[in-house]
Amino acid sequence: MxxxxxxxxxxxxxxxxxxxxxxxxxxxxxxxxxxxxxxxxxxxxxxxxxxxxxxxxxxxxxxxxxxxxxxxxxxxxxxxxxxxxxxxxxxxxxxxxxxxxxxxxxxxxxxxxxxxxxxxxxxxxxxxxxxxxxxxxxxxxxxxNAWMGAKVLASYLKQNFAGKKYFYITADYTWGWSTEDSVRKFSGTEDKKKHPGVLTPFPTAEGKDFKIALEKAVAANPDVLVLVEFGKDMTKAVRLANQMGLKKKMKIVVPNLTLSMAEGGGPQNMDGVIGAIPWTWQVPTKxxxxxxxxxxxxxxxxxxxxxxxxxxxxxxxxxxxxxxxxxxxxxxxxxxxxxxxxxxxxxxxxxxxxxxxxxQSIQTVYAVKCKPMSAVLKDEYQLDYFEIIGSMTGDQAAQSKKEWDAARTAAGKPTKLEPLAGE
Structure with a gap:
């Protein structure tokens, strides 16, 4: 004891x-x-x-x-x-x-x-x-933010798809609107008659919503299809796009990508998809x-x-x-x-x-391209999806104070954030 x-x-x-x-x-x-x-x-x-x-x-x-x-x-x-x-x-x-x-x-x-x-x-x-x-x-x-992602993405798009026709499929809420506007601005596709688009509901979108939107994309016959969708909505849309044969007819761009989105889409469907990202697991090693x-x-x-x-x-x-x-x-x-x-x-x-x-956290941002299915499947976890194809410093990518002031003024907001106690 x-x-x-x-x-x-x-x-x-x-x-x-x-x-x-x-x-x-x-x-x-x-x-x-x-x-x-x-x-x-x-x-x-x-x-x-x-x-x-x-x-x-x-x-x-x-x-x-x-x-x-x-x-x-x-x-x-x-x-x-x-x-x-x-x-x-x-x-x-x-x-x-x-x-x-x-x-x-x-x-x-x-x-x-x-x-x-x-x-x-x-x-x-x-x-x-x-x-x-x-x-x-x-x-x-x-x-x-969408502005920064669109800016690094557009630097690639302008080099490879200048003068091409775009079609936008966009989630109908603040992120979707903001992202579409930013990509249009920096890719030179602000004319919605030349570069049309359609909205999908959020957060209630179903497979039928994406099918209707993709059918409109087929009818428009663009060179570039911009899927302004996120999470499971994006994976549903990109899978359906491939099933409908759109990948063979147009380049697919997903402005804001994540690894889980690429994984959900699957290596065959994501092969060649272009997007932007603020960080990926390859960055620290690279x-x-x-x-x-x-x-x-x-x-x-x-x-x-x-x-x-x-x-x-x-x-x-x-x-x-x-x-x-x-x-x-x-x-x-x-x-x-x-x-x-x-x-x-x-x-x-x-x-x-x-x-x-x-x-805003000012930081380097990256444009990425999804690797071929064979490269993804070789990885131990089958998650090696992204090839970094471009980058831009935070100072280059972010809105300037003048641009921020203009956006705040247009929204009827002051050009200075709220004071703290004693200021």
């Missing part, structure tokens, strides 16, 4: 040496699509966010406080998000909210967070509106970013698949919030916001900056 007691005391002492002692717990809220059309992107977000929280807690937490992740399923629906974010702030008392794979959800989250004075970080929200027309002082976007390589290796070993851009963004956000709190030496929301504004950071890729006037 005495030996058992000694062993118990020893193990207890050992545990105090291994596990950090926390002063308190700080809650972070993630509102992500566990279900719905963007659930694959959501799964990547939550996995990477949990990894970041685990690492931070193992290293002593944030200012000595243990980090706890409070999770809500957005379902990519605005009404659900409104309830979730309100609950996270009012009842769970989270210090920060992040997530979102539908820009409509991100915009709704940002509005509530602004009203309640809590920082919001957009994890996967590509509509320009998130940090332009609907931008707020408490909103930060870690991923790129350009030698050690922290990015370590993230990819750890994620891959844990989940038997490569991380996606959605996960990379969620992981970065958790670490960037931690770093801002530590610079501010406080969890005070206004102090954290000031610590973020204009700050340059580097984690999974090259240097990025939280631009002060709009809170």
């Amino acid at each position: 005495r030996n058992k007691n000694l062993l118990f005391v020893f193990l207890m002492l050992l545990s105090t040496l291994i596990l950090p002692a926390f002063a308190d717990t700080v809650k972070l809220g993630i509102n992500y699509p566990k279900t719905g059309p963007y659930s694959a992107e959501g799964l990547d977000q939550i996995r990477a966010a949990e990894m970041a929280v685990e690492e931070i807690n193992n290293a002593g937490g944030i200012l000595g406080n243990k980090v706890s992740l409070v999770v809500r399923d957005s379902q990519s629906k605005v009404d659900i998000t409104n309830k979730n974010v309100t609950d996270l702030i009012d009842n769970e008392k989270v210090k920060m909210v992040f997530g979102g794979s539908a820009s409509s959800v991100a915009v709704a989250s940002a509005k509530i967070c602004q009203e309640k004075g809590v920082p919001f970080f957009g994890t996967l929200t590509y509509s320009n509106a998130t940090t332009v027309e609907d931008g707020h002082r408490h909103t930060f976007r870690e991923c790129y 350009y030698n970013y050690p922290k990015g390589i370590a993230f990819v290796d750890k994620f891959t070993k844990r989940y038997n698949r490569y991380p996606d851009t959605s996960g990379a963004s969620a992981y970065t956000i958790v670490y960037e919030y931690k770093a801002a709190v530590e610079r501010a030496k406080s969890f005070d929301n206004d102090a954290v916001i000031k610590a973020l504004e204009g700050h340059t950071y580097q984690l999974l890729k090259d240097k990025q900056t939280w631009r002060a006037f709009d809170h």
Whole structure:
């Protein structure tokens, strides 16, 4: 009995040496699509966010406080998000909210967070509106936006499809409108009579909606088909396009790609598809970013698949919030916001900056082309989809202050974000 007691005391002492002692717990809220059309992107977000929280807690937490992740399923629906974010702030008392794979959800989250004075970080929200027309002082976007993606994509399209006819199939909500407008602007296809298009419902699109839209594309006989669709909607559309023989007749462009979307589409259907992306698992190795390589290796070993851009963004956000709190030496929301504004950071890729006037993360963006099926199938996880065919620095890709001011003015918004207390 005495030996058992000694062993118990020893193990207890050992545990105090291994596990950090926390002063308190700080809650972070993630509102992500566990279900719905963007659930694959959501799964990547939550996995990477949990990894970041685990690492931070193992290293002593944030200012000595243990980090706890409070999770809500957005379902990519605005009404659900409104309830979730309100609950996270009012009842769970989270210090920060992040997530979102539908820009409509991100915009709704940002509005509530602004009203309640809590920082919001957009994890996967590509509509320009998130940090332009609907931008707020408490909103930060870690991923790129439609404008940036369209700009790097258009540099390739102009070289290879100048003067060609385009047809657009677009999800009917803020991200879809924003992305189509941006691609049209930079590809020189703003004339909708010469380059027509059709809208598909969101988030309720069904197979019949995509079939009707694709039939209109066939009738228009374009050289380039731009599928402004995302998540499971894109995979349905691209599979149907191939079944209808469209890949043989026109080049397919998906302006905003993710690895999970390529996987859902399948290697045969995705072969040769062109798109843009802010990060892919090949970037750290190709350009030698050690922290990015370590993230990819750890994620891959844990989940038997490569991380996606959605996960990379969620992981970065958790670490960037931690770093801002530590610079501010406080969890005070206004102090954290000031610590973020204009700050340059580097984690999974090259240097990025939280631009002060709009809170967009200025970063390198990439144009990619989906590899042939044979190359994808050779990979251990059959996920080696993307060949990087172009890149553009964040300063080249992002809207200028003058362009941002013009967009804000056109929307009836001031050309400066809301003041913090005491400003």
